[in-house]
Amino acid sequence: MIETVLGPVPREALGRVNTNEHVLGDSRVLAKPNREGRWIEGEIRPEILGDLRWSYQALPDNLLLDDVGTAISELALAAESGVGTIVEATSWGMGPRHADLPAVSRAAGLHIVSAYGVYIDRTLDDAWRQKREPEFEALFRAALHDRVPGTEFRAGLLGLMGTSAEITPAEDRALRTACHVAAEAGAAVSVRLEGHAMLGLEVAELMMSEGLPADKILFCNIDKVLDDAYVRDIVDTGAVVEFAFGSEHYFADRFRDATDLARLEFLLDLVHERPRAAITATASVWTKGQLARYGGMGYGHVPRRIAPALARMGLESTRIDDILVHRPAALLDRPEGTR
Known part of the structure; x- marks a missing residue:
């Protein structure tokens, strides 16, 4: 069964799954001036969308x-x-609003699986940064077995767990604790990697050392580094890798998102080289600029545009279904005895 914000459902009920989204949250702690050293002021609006694409974190709104x-x-x-x-993966540090999710799920007409976790160190206040393993264990165990704090539903997995280029003591404590708690519960853990640090193998080994099976590890936004050897080495551990489509923004003079074409071609090459690779897909919406109303691709980008493109580029329908339906369901499914 899969834990959703409206209660458990059979895995067959999920349909096509986006494995890493953000519905309500506040990531303004990550705001920084544009490449010219200035802020973009006010609310998001059509006339500043070019400036926003050029320096994506420069508008706090x-x-x-x-x-x-x-x-x-x-x-x-x-x-x-x-x-x-x-999968709603807004963790502490990104301003989660777990209690609002059931109403959103009902009104929108789709399932929401809530993750529960702790993001990267620089987004956390001192109270979170100073928590010790027993405190994290109590929080994670309650979220998976009883209820997410402030709600009446259980978490479907733990995440999005943050790791920085140098994993901090707080990140290490939270991640290790999440892994052994999830392992006992038969649940998955989703992870954010710092792209340029290329720590996927080390993080996978850390997570498995706490007893978490590789097929319950989800490395989100693996497309931040489209390096053949790096991604294939991660896939070879048995961990699940996620491609996030739809965002093609700049963050600094030498740092920008990949294009969807590059992501598509890399995914196809990966499937050719590693036919058994465990892959999921998402839009990874976390900002207003990614929403359809502001000219973004929206949460529906993968089934609406990416899946048909993969089919036109020669990927078999059974493989597309594995990426969008069956692999996410297997990742999220928890044995009855561990719930």
Whole structure:
């Protein structure tokens, strides 16, 4: 069974799954001036979208998803495009609003699986940064077995767990604890890697050392580093890798997202070289600029545009279904005796 914010459902009910989304949250802690050293002022609006694409974190309002009505309408569009389920992965440090998710799920007409976790060190206040293993264990165990704090539902997995280029003591404590708690519960753990640090193998080994099976590890946004050897080495551990489509933004003079074409071609090459690779896909929406109403691709981008493109580029329908339906369901499924 799969734990959703409206209660458990059989894995067959999920449909096509986006494995890493953000519906309501506040990531303004990650705001920084543009490449010319200035801020973009005010609210998101059409005339500044070019500036925003050029320096994506320079508008604080872009990093705030705070309107329930907007969330409902955007997810309803995704449901119309063929999304059956999203994993809401807004962890502490990104301003999660877990208690609002059931109402959004009902109104939008799709399943929401809530993750529960702790993001990268620099987004956390001192209270979170100073928590010890027993405190993390109590929080994670309660989220998986009883309820996410402030709600009446259980988490479907733990995440999005943050790791920085140099994993901090707080990140290490939280990640290790999440892994052994999830292993006992038969649950998965999703992880954020710092792209340029290329620590995927080391993080996978850390997670497995705590007893978590490789097929319950989800490395989100693996497309941040489209390096053949690096990604194939991670895949060879048995861990699941996620491709996030739809964002093609700049963050600094020498740092930008890959294009969707590059992601598509890399994914196809990976499937050719590693036919058994465990892969999922998502839109990884975390900002206003990714929403359809602001000219973004929206939560429905993968089934609406990416899946048909993969089919036109020669990927078999059974493999597409494995990426969008069966692999996410296996990742999220928890044995009855461990719930």
